[in-house]
Amino acid sequence: MPKPFHLAWFLQGSSAQAWGEAWTGHIGQTWMQPELFLNMARALERACFDYILLEDSSYVGESFGGSTEIYLKNGLSVPRQDPSVIAALMTQVTSRIGIVPTFGTYAYHPYLLARLVATLDQVSNGRIGWNAVTGSSDFAAMNFGLPGMPEHDLRYDMADEYMEVCRGLWGSWEPGAIIADRKTGVLVDHTKVHAINYNGKYFKTRGPLNSGPAPSGQPVIAQAGGSPRGRKFAAAHANTIVVNAKGIEAMRAYREDVHKHMIAAGRNPSHCKVLYLINPILGDTTTDALERKKRRAATAAARIEERLAHFGKVTNIDFGKFNLDKPLPDDVTTNGHQQNLEQFRKLANGRSIRETMASYNAVDLSVELCGTPDAVAAQMGEVMQAVGGDGFLFSMPNVNRRTLAEIEDGLVPALQDRGLMRTAYEHKQFRDNLLAF
Numbered sequence: 369m370p371k372p373f374h375l376a377w378f379l380q381g382s383s384a385q386a387w388g389e390a391w392t393g394h395i396g397q398t399w400m401q402p403e404l405f406l407n408m409a410r411a412l413e414r415a416c417f418d419y420i421l422l423e424d425s426s427y428v429g430e431s432f433g434g435s436t437e438i439y440l441k442n443g444l445s446v447p448r449q450d451p452s453v454i455a456a457l458m459t460q461v462t463s464r465i466g467i468v469p470t471f472g473t474y475a476y477h478p479y480l481l482a483r484l485v486a487t488l489d490q491v492s493n494g495r496i497g498w499n500a501v502t503g504s505s506d507f508a509a510m511n512f513g514l515p516g517m518p519e520h521d522l523r524y525d526m527a528d529e530y531m532e533v534c535r536g537l538w539g540s541w542e543p544g545a546i547i548a549d550r551k552t553g554v555l556v557d558h559t560k561v562h563a564i565n566y567n568g569k570y571f572k573t574r575g576p577l578n579s580g581p582a583p584s585g586q587p588v589i590a591q592a593g594g595s596p597r598g599r600k601f602a603a604a605h606a607n608t609i610v611v612n613a614k615g616i617e618a619m620r621a622y623r624e625d626v627h628k629h630m631i632a633a634g635r636n637p638s639h640c641k642v643l644y645l646i647n648p649i650l651g652d653t654t655t656d657a658l659e660r661k662k663r664r665a666a667t668a669a670a671r672i673e674e675r676l677a678h679f680g681k682v683t684n685i686d687f688g689k690f691n692l693d694k695p696l697p698d699d700v701t702t703n704g705h706q707q708n709l710e711q712f713r714k715l716a717n718g719r720s721i722r723e724t725m726a727s728y729n730a731v732d733l734s735v736e737l738c739g740t741p742d743a744v745a746a747q748m749g750e751v752m753q754a755v756g757g758d759g760f761l762f763s764m765p766n767v768n769r770r771t772l773a774e775i776e777d778g779l780v781p782a783l784q785d786r787g788l789m790r791t792a793y794e795h796k797q798f799r800d801n802l803l804a805f
């Protein structure tokens with residue numbers, strides 16, 4: 369019998385999904401209301417997904433041609449509602465699935481973050497995760513009064529300390545601190561709630577946390593570090609890592625590298641699930657799926673500037689100032705997402721920016737998946753077997769009710785029939801389900 373794997377979904381903000389695409393109803397107006405996102409949480413829980421990760425970036429892009437125009441006109445990573453609000457609402461219409469909002473370590477004082485995450489964990493009965501990102505954009509930093517982002521690796525050094533503060537605060541309530549005895553009138557045993565008096569190089573806090581404890585003790589941490597420093601950070605702290613590694617070899621190598629770092633940090637590698645990004649193309653028939661793939665490639669090729677604007681937003685590179693019909697100059701570097709730029713350069717192999725972007729993440733992400741639900745389920749099983757684990761993160765920018773139905777009612781039953789996916793949650797809390805296999 370094959371081993372089941374984990375599935376999660378990457379929701380690119382509670383915002384106008386798939387603007388300009390078919391099957392999106394009146395998304396230009398309806399995105400402000402949570403119905404689509406709540407439907408999504410219910411659908412993915414029926415489908416027994418481990419979690420939904422809510423992306424965030426807290427700034428309006430301005431990296432293409434030094435203007436906000438292309439971002440605002442086309443709804444590129446904007447608007448973005450605060451992820452904590454939709455996350456809280458999602459917890460109230462579900463009972464098993466994990467909900468993982470993104471919060472940047474540059475944007476919150478660790479005390480506020482630890483309190484927010486503990487509160488979300490309380491209202492969800494232990495189903496909250498935190499996608500711990502360091503942030504990458506100077507524009508985002510400026511929204512918080514900073515002159516720009518600290519240097520890439522320094523951000524991770526600071527984030528290491530940040531995690532230590534949060535762990536200390538979540539641990540500031542010992543198990544059993546809440547007595548809630550109506551006879552004696554004692555709500556909380558004050559001897560079990562402690563200040564942490566943290567005095568680090570970057571952060572200071574006194575504690576204890578006034579929200580009370582998180583039901584899961586230490587909430588689940590998600591991470592996506594791709595660079596060598598980012599991977600080390602992820603391996604030290606994360607219970608799940610999401611990565612766009614290109615092809616079976618790179619997927620396997622990434623997981624092995626993370627496991628090595630985990631062992632070096634004294635952790636058990638089975639305590640962190642590495643999920644690979646996919647954007648499967650499903651069709652009623654193979655011909656239908658291939659036709660959809662052709663359309664997806666054509667759309668990607670027709671939207672080079674928009675896609676470069678998005679790529680420039682995460683790498684802080686203004687592609688608007690380059691001749692797109694020439695290769696990217698060798699001296700261009702990034703203080704943003706390093707792994708993405710490295711992958712782009714590898715793919716370019718001397719080709720122009722335009723040609724490279726036409727194929728960069730155009731029809732595939734970690735691996736290409738295309739066919740009927742049953743064929744794609746089989747492909748996913750083969751990929752997982754070759755890689756060794758642990759599952760996939762759906763990163764489908766075209767979120768709409770039709771796409772969700774294709775996954776819930778088409779692909780997931782095909783995976784379950786093959787024994788590749790759970791048919792019911794094993795536990796009540798998020799971490800327990802994530803580590804169940």
Ligand SMILES: Cc1cc2nc3c(=O)[nH]c(=O)nc-3n(C[C@H](O)[C@H](O)[C@H](O)COP(=O)(O)O)c2cc1C
Nearest residue numbers: 423424470501503592593594595598610705706707
């Ligand atoms: C699936 C996925 C989701 C991510 N979500 C966010 C996000 O919501 N906000 C953010 O600032 N960065 C996000 N990132 C960026 C990562 O945190 C990280 O910066 C990036 O993968 C580059 O790695 P590096 O920082 O080690 O260079 C995401 C990355 C991936 C692969």
